Amino acid sequence: MGRSPCCEKAHTNKGAWTKEEDQKLIAYIKVHGEGCWRSLPSAAGLLRCGKSCRLRWINYLRPDLKRGNFTEEEDALIIKLHGLLGNKWSLIAGRLPGRTDNEIKNYWNTHIKRKLLSRGIDPQTHRPTTGAATLTAPQRQGIFIPITVPRDTAVSDSADDGRMSSDASHDEDRNRCLDLDLSMSLLPHRSPKQSPPSESPTTSTAAATPSTSSFTGGIRLCCHLGFQSCEACSGQPIPNPCVFRYFRPLEEGQGID
DNA sequence: AAAACGCCCAACCGCGAGGTC
DNA sequence: GGACCTCGCGGTTGGGCGTTT
Missing domain, CATH: 1.10.10.60 (Homeodomain-like)
Structure with missing residues (x-):
C-alpha cells in the first residue's frame, strides 16, 4: 500500500x-x-x-530531564540492563530517571562500548571477546551480579514508567543504598494462556503478580532487579515489592542439556 | 594560526505495533 | 479482515565543536 x-x-x-x-x-x-x-x-x-x-x-x-554526565552508578546500571535487555533503549531509559533512550543510546555507542571493548568484553554479548564461550555451571544455573547504586538513581518500584516518585514518605530511605542484584535462573514455563493479561512480556512488578498458578512444562528465563533478596527466581511469591522481573521464554533449540 | 581529524549528540529516517474505521 | 493512521522505537547521519598536528 x-x-x-x-x-x-x-x-x-x-x-x-x-x-x-x-x-x-x-x-x-x-x-x-x-x-x-x-x-x-x-x-x-x-x-x-x-x-x-x-x-x-x-x-x-522535558522538564524532568537530568542532563549532565552519567555517573559511575548509571554506567554500571546501563551495562547490567543492556546485558539483560539488549538494545532496548526505551526500557533501559525507563529505569534511569531523567535520562532518555536517545541519550543512553548515544552514551552507549560513544563511551560504554569502547569501555567494554578495552576491558576485553564484547559489548553485544557481554562475554569476553577471547574464548570463554562456555558457561560455568553456576553461570548456567543462575548469574548473580550484585551492584550498589544510590536509591535515587535506581529502579523504580512503581508502574509509572520507571520514574521515581518523590514521595516524602520515602525520605527516611533517601540514603539507603539499593543492592541492585541482577540474577538469572531457569524456571518452568507457564503457557501464555495462563499468564495474567496484565503481565508484560518484558518487565513487570513481581509483587503485583505473585506466581501462584501452576506451570505446565518447558523452561523460561527469569531475571530480576531488586533489593537484597534473591528469591525472585525461586518460583515462590515475592514478598519484596521492589523487585522487577524480566521474562523471556527460551526460543526453540535453546533448551538446556 | 589554520587545517585536519575525531568525537559527540541532536535530529532524521524507516519500520513495526497497535488502534480505528 | 484489511486499509489507513498515529505513535514509539532503534539505527543512522551530519553538523558543531574540541583536539591534534
Missing part, C-alpha cells in the same frame, strides 16, 4: 531547533499537555512535523 509521509515535507523546517520554536513547543505543551503529535505543529504554530516535535520534547525540552 505504500507508506504515507508523516508530514508535508515541503512545508516543514528541518535541522536544529531555534529558541523560538522551543518556546512555542513548551508553551503549547504546558497548556495542552503531551500527545496528538500529528496535529500539534499546526496548533502550536510550528513548521515541523509531529515526529520532530515529539522527539524534541522527549529528548531535550
Whole structure:
C-alpha cells in the first residue's frame, strides 16, 4: 500500500531547533499537555512535523530531564540492563530517571562500548571477546551480579514508567543504598494462556503478580532487579515489592542439556 | 594560526505495533 | 479482515565543536 509521509515535507523546517520554536513547543505543551503529535505543529504554530516535535520534547525540552554526565552508578546500571535487555533503549531509559533512550543510546555507542571493548568484553554479548564461550555451571544455573547504586538513581518500584516518585514518605530511605542484584535462573514455563493479561512480556512488578498458578512444562528465563533478596527466581511469591522481573521464554533449540 | 581529524549528540529516517474505521 | 493512521522505537547521519598536528 505504500507508506504515507508523516508530514508535508515541503512545508516543514528541518535541522536544529531555534529558541523560538522551543518556546512555542513548551508553551503549547504546558497548556495542552503531551500527545496528538500529528496535529500539534499546526496548533502550536510550528513548521515541523509531529515526529520532530515529539522527539524534541522527549529528548531535550522535558522538564524532568537530568542532563549532565552519567555517573559511575548509571554506567554500571546501563551495562547490567543492556546485558539483560539488549538494545532496548526505551526500557533501559525507563529505569534511569531523567535520562532518555536517545541519550543512553548515544552514551552507549560513544563511551560504554569502547569501555567494554578495552576491558576485553564484547559489548553485544557481554562475554569476553577471547574464548570463554562456555558457561560455568553456576553461570548456567543462575548469574548473580550484585551492584550498589544510590536509591535515587535506581529502579523504580512503581508502574509509572520507571520514574521515581518523590514521595516524602520515602525520605527516611533517601540514603539507603539499593543492592541492585541482577540474577538469572531457569524456571518452568507457564503457557501464555495462563499468564495474567496484565503481565508484560518484558518487565513487570513481581509483587503485583505473585506466581501462584501452576506451570505446565518447558523452561523460561527469569531475571530480576531488586533489593537484597534473591528469591525472585525461586518460583515462590515475592514478598519484596521492589523487585522487577524480566521474562523471556527460551526460543526453540535453546533448551538446556 | 589554520587545517585536519575525531568525537559527540541532536535530529532524521524507516519500520513495526497497535488502534480505528 | 484489511486499509489507513498515529505513535514509539532503534539505527543512522551530519553538523558543531574540541583536539591534534
